Amino acid sequence: MSKLLKNKLSRRIILLAAVLIVLFGFTVYKDQKTLIESGAGTALNPVQSVLYTVNKRMESFIDFFLRYEEVKEENESLLLENIELKANLRNYEALKTENERLREMFNFKNRADQYDYVGVNVIGRSGGGIITSYIIDRGEEDGLLSGMVIMTEEGIVGQITETAKTWSLVETLSSENIAIHVKSTDDASISGILEGHIGSGQTQMAKISFLPIDSSIKEGDTIVTSGLGRFYPPDFLVGTVVRVEEDKGNLMKTAIVETAVDFKRAAQLFVVKPKSMGDVEY
Incomplete structure (x- = not known):
């Protein structure tokens, strides 16, 4: 029974792969097309489009899981960098305020040295x-x-x-x-x-x-x-x-x-x- 199920599954996978190969290789753009070719291409294009979209989404989904740890590390790195930049900005604002205060005092001192x-x-x-x-x-x-x-x-x-x-x-x-x-x-x-x-x-x-x-x-x-x-x-x-x-x-x-x-x-x-x-x- 197990072998029978495996054989059926294998045949379905092979059949699906064959259909995908045929569909993706079917459309060939030429300078001139016959009415029949044009009609067949029009009929199959929506199916190709759906299969292509599903395929791309599956690739993206699989790629996400394969790169999950890498993406996680990148996010953590960006978070730390963001915290550091905010701290630097606060330090800059504090130094700017201090410089403005000292500049004002310097102007006072010039007026009455x-x-x-x-x-x-x-x-x-x-x-x-x-x-x-x-x-x-x-x-x-x-x-x-x-x-x-x-x-x-x-x-x-x-x-x-x-x-x-x-x-x-x-x-x-x-x-x-x-x-x-x-x-x-x-x-x-x-x-x-x-x-x-x-x-x-x-x-x-x-x-x-x-x-x-x-x-x-x-x-x-x-x-x-x-x-x-x-x-x-x-x-x-x-x-x-x-x-x-x-x-x-x-x-x-x-x-x-x-x-x-x-x-x-x-x-x-x-x-x-x-x-x-x-x-x-x-």
């Missing part, structure tokens, strides 16, 4: 929702003194108000203990003393008080340091005027300023140190 800039890190904050002060990781051992200015690449932060051997306390422009002389870049005649101010909704602001009632200061004006007293380098960004309030009774105006630096996000700061300490009395 009579100062040195010492990098410090924030190790503590106070003020709750309103950041009014930081603790930084350098102090008297590094030559820092109370009164020295603190900034980031974005602009002025505030100044040192207390020092110890290895740390210092920095009060931000939002603190009412800080007062600096500033000016407007839009009108050189506009200048005044900027102090800390808590806006509505506990927002961090600053204000320029006691401006003349006829002052041309307006919303959108850019406020920078004036450089008077040499505590603060001149022309460093402080912020932007967001509102002007009039006190007609006292014939004065007050400009509310949004600071350029986001005190909640600042992490690395710079201490501004005059190269000639004799010019400034801290």
